[in-house]
Amino acid sequence: MRGSRIAGMGHFVPENIVTNDHLAALMETSDEWIAKRTGIRERRWVVGDVGATDLAVPAVEQALAEAGMTAADLDMIIFATLSPDVNFPGSSCLLQARLAVPGIATLDIRNQCTGFVYGLSVADQFIRTGAMKTVLVVGAEVHSSGLDISTRGRDVAVLFGDGAGAAVLTATEGDNRLIDSALHADGTDYEILMLEAPASRLNPRFTPEMFEQGRHYPQMVGQAVFKHAVKRLPEVIDEVLSRNGATIDDVALMVPHQANLRINEMVARMIGIDSSKVYNNIQRYGNTTAASIPIALHEAVQEGRVKSGDLVLLAAFGAGLTWGANLIRW
Ligand code: COA
Numbered sequence: 001m002r003g004s005r006i007a008g009m010g011h012f013v014p015e016n017i018v019t020n021d022h023l024a025a026l027m028e029t030s031d032e033w034i035a036k037r038t039g040i041r042e043r044r045w046v047v048g049d050v051g052a053t054d055l056a057v058p059a060v061e062q063a064l065a066e067a068g069m070t071a072a073d074l075d076m077i078i079f080a081t082l083s084p085d086v087n088f089p090g091s092s093c094l095l096q097a098r099l100a101v102p103g104i105a106t107l108d109i110r111n112q113c114t115g116f117v118y119g120l121s122v123a124d125q126f127i128r129t130g131a132m133k134t135v136l137v138v139g140a141e142v143h144s145s146g147l148d149i150s151t152r153g154r155d156v157a158v159l160f161g162d163g164a165g166a167a168v169l170t171a172t173e174g175d176n177r178l179i180d181s182a183l184h185a186d187g188t189d190y191e192i193l194m195l196e197a198p199a200s201r202l203n204p205r206f207t208p209e210m211f212e213q214g215r216h217y218p219q220m221v222g223q224a225v226f227k228h229a230v231k232r233l234p235e236v237i238d239e240v241l242s243r244n245g246a247t248i249d250d251v252a253l254m255v256p257h258q259a260n261l262r263i264n265e266m267v268a269r270m271i272g273i274d275s276s277k278v279y280n281n282i283q284r285y286g287n288t289t290a291a292s293i294p295i296a297l298h299e300a301v302q303e304g305r306v307k308s309g310d311l312v313l314l315a316a317f318g319a320g321l322t323w324g325a326n327l328i329r330w
Contacts, residue, residue: 003177004127004135004169006328007069009298010062012055013044013163013285018144023158027151034158039261043161043286045144051085053094055164056140059294060099063136063166071099074168075132077106078123080115080139080290082319083146084108087198095138105132111185112193113257113318115139115290116165120314120326121181123169133171139290140164146195148217156218159259161286165294176308176329182240183324184232192221192228193319225321226263232323233267233315240313240325248273252310252330253300257317258282258292267315279305289318306330 019042020031034040046055056079064070077099079092086094090108111118116139123135143160147153169178197215198205210216233256241247248271256264261282268278279300288295293314300306310330317323 001173002128002130003172004124005172005174005177006167007170008063008065008067008168009166009294009301010059010066011163011165011295011298012058012062013295014046014050014055016045016047017042018045020158023149026149027154027157029154029158037262038159039280039282040159040286041283044163046142046162050142051091051094052081052083052140052142052164053085053091053098055142055162056091056095056138056166057098059140059164059166060095060136060138063168067168067170069134069168071101073134074099074101074104074136076104076123076126076135078109078119078135078137079106080109080111080119080137081141082110082112082115082289083141083143091140111318111322112320113259113287113289113292114316114320114322114324116293117181117314117316117324117326118183118322120167120169120178121183121324124178124181127169127171135169136166137169138164138166139292139294141289141291143289146217148214152214153217155222156220159287161288163285163288163291163295165291165298167294179327179329180240180244181324181326182236184236185320185322187320189224189321190319192224193321194219226260228321229259229263229317230266230270232317234270236323236325237271237313237315240327244327246311246327250311251277251313253277253279253306254313254315255279255293255297255300256315258285258296259287259318
């Protein structure tokens with residue numbers, strides 16, 4: 001039966017390292033507060049005018065090289081981001097232009113931290129049906145230019161970093177494949193994590209008063225998001241494992257979304273997976289939203305943490321609220 005496998009991956013982060021001490025010079029915070037509550041020690045922030053597509057390009061070049069392909073082999077580009085280069089068109093179109101492959105299908109995914117998990121599933125569906133043979137899935141974010149780096153925004157600003165990750169999915173008849181994905185959303189409480197303006201529901205969409213109020217910055221009710229994560233991640237992990245006849249003991253490596261080390265440690269305890277089988281790099285990158293899973297997965301592969309035939313579990317949650325998981329036979 002036709003399915004899809006990851007033929008190559010790439011990732012890219014900006015050179016500029018911003019430590020917790022750097023942030024403490026900009027706002028009332030401390031290395032101790034940030035590290036204790038989130039595990040984050042440093043993150044990468046772009047310098048100057050750099051968009052999500054600029055970070056995506058080197059990640060994609062690496063993924064294509066790893067797959068032994070060129071952009072001409074792609075049938076479709078899926079781009080997951082909450083920080084598109086421009087409001088419209090989608091960054092998938094900008095990336096397609098940079099890769100010089102006019103004519104192929106493009107799609108932007110607006111599912112925030114769950115964006116890459118959704119993207120893998122969408123690519124897999126197109127490949128399974130035979131509509132596409134090879135699909136590029138990208139997660140890329142530039143958060144730093146959209147954060148309130150004063151004390152007013154400290155609860156959010158310390159969490160996020162910039163970066164990009166990419167995977168090339170291609171058709172296979174073999175067992176090494178994306179086995180299944182579980183995707184969910186519940187928009188009831190969308191306001192607990194959102195960036196409101198400019199907004200089509202407001203007329204005008206943006207005013208000097210809104211700028212003063214900081215309504216163009218992300219707003220978050222941190223504890224509510226934390227509770228969502230530790231409830232939904234175990235649920236969706238159980239769902240994707242049990243409906244494929246697997247248990248957590250079968251998983252060789254879990255790569256959870258990198259939002260908070262405490263969340264990932266708590267979820268690992270709840271589902272009963274040894275911490276040695278959970279890959280975390282939030283300490284170095286912060287939360288890179290749609291880019292966090294492909295960056296972490298590719299680093300894990302490069303470090304030799306994944307070998308052919310391993311069962312790999314990806315799981316994410318985020319704004320929306322959204323959550324999901326992918327189960328992969330590597
Ligand atoms: N530095 C220092 N103090 C800070 C701070 C910072 N960067 N941010 C907030 N504080 C303060 C608060 O103002 C509050 O002060 P008060 O007690 O005087 O009112 C205090 O620290 C505690 O704030 P609280 O929000 O209760 O902390 P918390 O223990 O819930 O931790 C998070 C905050 C954000 C780390 C935590 O809620 C979290 O990680 N939530 C999930 C967020 C997430 O994953 N988001 C991304 C989803 S994809």
